[in-house]
Amino acid sequence: MSKFLHLLVPGDKVGIECGEEFLTSYQFNKNVARHTFCRICGVKPFYRPRSSPSGFSVNIVCLDKRTIESV
Template sequence: MTDEARGMLEAACHCGAVQFRLRLSDGVTSARRCDCSLCRMRGAVVVSAQVGRIEFVRSEENLSLYQFNTWVARHYFCKTCGIYTHHQRRSNPGQFGVNVACIAGMSPFDFAEVLVMNGVAHPSDSGGGDRVAGVLRFSKI
């Protein structure tokens, strides 16, 4: 294994049509959610990867792009199974938010607490207000 390949994580959509590798910017410490209208509905926990640190292994062409509101963020979904895989962030276009559930061996339920970022009053719109809206907690029974 080359030094470049070390630390790469395997990821895929639900049906496996889209497969990719990535290197996380700050490991799982970057785990977060957002409370904007789209993120509230999709409910994913995401981790960060720099643009250029995602390599598509299979069927990148099977991704569909969704944009709304300011048309800056770029949200990607598998055309076959509909799973959200990643998005290019509005708050930092040099970074992707990657769906934790797509990464092999990871689950959103691995995190006892996840910061919820303020997407309703996005810092780009609100003059840099509070970035954190709250904390989502998960505890096993």
Template structure:
């Protein structure tokens, strides 16, 4: 599997991960995903397949409702980078807009009905 690199806008949160080739994405219609408008990977990343590097203490986490999904973002620039998935707790979905070399505007995507969960 390829290794991808990514970061928030200011670079204080960096990450690399192993995943299948990125050829499509996923969007979700739950309340938080609808507001942030992010394109996520259509795969989940095992915790052993992601390396997260944070400068100082710039990684913040937002939880709501069930507190199972953990949405991570940079405290400095505010960019959502990845989250721990509701459907597969402890595993990650990556915001493809933060992944180097991925053109999210050109990717086809599937819509997940997270609003009904």
């Protein structure tokens, strides 16, 4: 099962603290959106949407609760 709850964030406001080496991405159709997922467990933490390629759609489900509260 997979759940994705979108939060659009400007590209300069997103950073990866650790685990980037486990991420991979794929593109399909028009190859504009870039979908990112963990190659180990398959979770989808964020992607670059076709409608807003300068930003990220962050999966809130993947964020630590303290991060959500501070946002």
